[in-house]
Amino acid sequence: MISICRGFAFALGTVLSVTCHADGASIAKNGMGAALACQTCHGAAGEGLAQAGFPRLASLGAPYLQRQLDAFADGTRVNAVMMPIAKALSVADRAAVSAYYAALPVPTVPTVPTAPTASATALPVAPASATAASPTPSGIGATLATRGRWADKLPACEQCHGPGGRGVGPDFPALAGQSAAYLSNQLTAWKTGARPPGPMGLMAVVAKKLSDAEISAVADHFASLPAGVSR
Amino acid sequence: MMSTRPWAYLGAALAALVIGVGLYAGGAFDGLGSEPHSERKAAAPVSTSPNEVASASRAANDLPGDPPRAELTAPAAATGTQAAFRPPAESELPAGEFGDVIRRGREIFIDTPRAAPAYVGNSLRCVSCHLDAGRLADSSPMWAAFVSYPAYRSKTQSVTTFQQRLQGCFEYSMNGKAPPLGAPELVALESYAYWLASGATVNPKIAGRGYPALARPAQAANFARGKQVYAQNCALCHGADGAGQHAQDGTAVFPALWGPDSFNWGAGMGRVNNAAAFVKANMPLGLPGTLSEQQAWDVALYMNSHERPQDPRYTGSVQGTRNDFHATEDSMYGREVAGKVLGASGPPKAFKPSQRN
Numbered sequence: 001m002i003s004i005c006r007g008f009a010f011a012l013g014t015v016l017s018v019t020c021h022a023d024g025a026s027i028a029k030n031g032m033g034a035a036l037a038c039q040t041c042h043g044a045a046g047e048g049l050a051q052a053g054f055p056r057l058a059s060l061g062a063p064y065l066q067r068q069l070d071a072f073a074d075g076t077r078v079n080a081v082m083m084p085i086a087k088a089l090s091v092a093d094r095a096a097v098s099a100y101y102a103a104l105p106v107p108t109v110p111t112v113p114t115a116p117t118a119s120a121t122a123l124p125v126a127p128a129s130a131t132a133a134s135p136t137p138s139g140i141g142a143t144l145a146t147r148g149r150w151a152d153k154l155p156a157c158e159q160c161h162g163p164g165g166r167g168v169g170p171d172f173p174a175l176a177g178q179s180a181a182y183l184s185n186q187l188t189a190w191k192t193g194a195r196p197p198g199p200m201g202l203m204a205v206v207a208k209k210l211s212d213a214e215i216s217a218v219a220d221h222f223a224s225l226p227a228g229v230s231r
Numbered sequence: 232m233m234s235t236r237p238w239a240y241l242g243a244a245l246a247a248l249v250i251g252v253g254l255y256a257g258g259a260f261d262g263l264g265s266e267p268h269s270e271r272k273a274a275a276p277v278s279t280s281p282n283e284v285a286s287a288s289r290a291a292n293d294l295p296g297d298p299p300r301a302e303l304t305a306p307a308a309a310t311g312t313q314a315a316f317r318p319p320a321e322s323e324l325p326a327g328e329f330g331d332v333i334r335r336g337r338e339i340f341i342d343t344p345r346a347a348p349a350y351v352g353n354s355l356r357c358v359s360c361h362l363d364a365g366r367l368a369d370s371s372p373m374w375a376a377f378v379s380y381p382a383y384r385s386k387t388q389s390v391t392t393f394q395q396r397l398q399g400c401f402e403y404s405m406n407g408k409a410p411p412l413g414a415p416e417l418v419a420l421e422s423y424a425y426w427l428a429s430g431a432t433v434n435p436k437i438a439g440r441g442y443p444a445l446a447r448p449a450q451a452a453n454f455a456r457g458k459q460v461y462a463q464n465c466a467l468c469h470g471a472d473g474a475g476q477h478a479q480d481g482t483a484v485f486p487a488l489w490g491p492d493s494f495n496w497g498a499g500m501g502r503v504n505n506a507a508a509f510v511k512a513n514m515p516l517g518l519p520g521t522l523s524e525q526q527a528w529d530v531a532l533y534m535n536s537h538e539r540p541q542d543p544r545y546t547g548s549v550q551g552t553r554n555d556f557h558a559t560e561d562s563m564y565g566r567e568v569a570g571k572v573l574g575a576s577g578p579p580k581a582f583k584p585s586q587r588n
Contacts, residue, residue, distance in 0.1 A: 136321045136322045136324065147321070147363075147364075148363070150362065150363040150366065150367050153517070153519055154517070155362075155516050155517050158484075159484070159516060160468070160484070160485075160516065160517075162478035162479075162482065162484050163478050163480055163482050163484075166478060166479065166480075167478075167479075168476050168477070168478050168484045168485070169476040171467055172476075172484075199467050200464065200467060200515060200518065201518075202515075202518065205517055205518060206517060
């Protein structure tokens with residue numbers, strides 16, 4: 001637990017002495033009042049439940065996680081399950097449980113709900129340089145993920161979410177290790193306004209440039225990638 | 232068991248803000264447009280009449296010292312990717328030995344510190360400033376650069392070949408060391424650019440080259456306004472401290488805009504006009520064109536009013552280096568910010584190859 005907290009402080013990139021809210025782990029494991037224990041749906045290690053489209057939370061940035069809980073609580077992010085849970089948590093509770101999940105390690109077993117692509121099976125841990133320099137990606141999902149579509153001023157997903165979609169800093173969460181169902185639900189929610197557009201409104205702009213088929217393809221692509229860091 | 236301090240990260244952000252506020256010395260930066268344009272241009276036939284200076288903005292393919300060449304880039308409103316040359320699709324990359332070298336060039340372009348570690352001194356990548364792997368019009372695309380060289384450049388006061396131009400990128404933008412002419416890295420990058428230019432005609436005025444020139448701002452670029460623009464539109468990715476953000480594998484996903492890991496004072500992006508043109512056309516990523524021209528100028532001034540690695544052409548004194556290489560209103564080098572003279576960091580540090588190999 002101590003080392004997890006240290007990991008959290010390190011992840012913040014500060015030299016401040018940051019310690020975990022003791023209640024974060026408790027909320028995750030036991031719930032809090034009317035709020036169901038998070039791990040009921042998000043798994044004991046915060047790995048999510050791919051089949052149901054419940055997202056991975058482990059090692060996503062604390063500010064990102066807390067923004068989501070705040071948005072569920074104030075109703076700007078619409079989700080029948082999460083809205084009452086978030087409302088039942090105080091602001092401090094939301095911060096604590098966000099910090100708890102941010103400090104958990106990246107899930108080691110990818111939660112792959114759909115059949116992984118052949119390349120993902122053959123190359124479970126692709127070095128970032130191989131990603132960057134890989135031959136022309138086959139398929140629209142991989143193309144959008146690694147190249148974008150600049151004719152539409154659409155950057156590649158990896159330009160913000162990092163090589164292999166493994167996440168960058170506190171505000172650009174990992175996409176790898178999320179299920180295709182979750183990812184496509186979110187892109188669709190941004191497209192329709194059911195989810196707040198996020199910092200600077202970036203994700204709404206991105207999602208509105210994607211067709212339903214493209215959303216599906218790019219969701220499948222990231223769901224097929226390993227969550228872990230390659231080196 | 233453990234104390235409750237979930238807000239500690241906010242404290243860190245506030246601390247960074249306070250440091251940033253401290254950098255602003257108040258009023259000292261309102262005069263960006265007031266300094267006479269007196270750039271070193273011994274052999275360059277350049278007019279310095281106020282009107283021309285006011286409208287001249289360089290393509291960022293050019294480095295400090297190049298003559299203003301507003302004719303190379305149409306006003307932003309008149310350019311666009313629609314009209315521009317289209318490089319071949321990646322799927323059309325040829326097979327065989329030549330194709331392999333082109334691919335190698337693309338890899339260097341995209342993952343520069345890893346693919347060319349012997350010549351790179353920071354974690355920037357070519358693609359940091361040349362978006363879409365050097366394909367994107369108005370983002371200094373490689374196909375436009377390829378058909379624009381050899382060219383006379385006042386920076387070197389000589390005719391520069393494409394490979395020599397690439398050497399400049401390594402020396403200044405990558406804060407590294409120029410690969411020797413004919414080095415595999417340069418051959419690969421040249422091959423990649425050549426291939427991207429397939430079907431283009433030799434033409435230094437090709438549409439889409441460089442970044443679309445911006446007219447001088449209505450109000451002189453201003454540090455305090457730039458700081459605000461930065462906080463609202465840039466800090467999310469590049470960090471409040473300008474240091475950028477790395478993925479856990481070390482890739483600089485968001486490049487450092489200033490500080491020791493950024494481009495050095497000799498780089499073209501260190502010029503306020505170049506940076507403003509780049510920002511206006513290409514930033515924020517995914518939201519290009521959302522900043523006004525004034526905001527682009529302000530934030531470009533803000534970015535370039537921070538310390539960065541020494542100009543490799545350092546003459547032994549900041550003032551001498553400014554006189555020789557930075558005597559333009561578009562360079563903040565040698566000017567005072569918050570009581571400190573930018574560039575007063577001593578001689579250039581010895582080149583240290585990138586450790587991310």
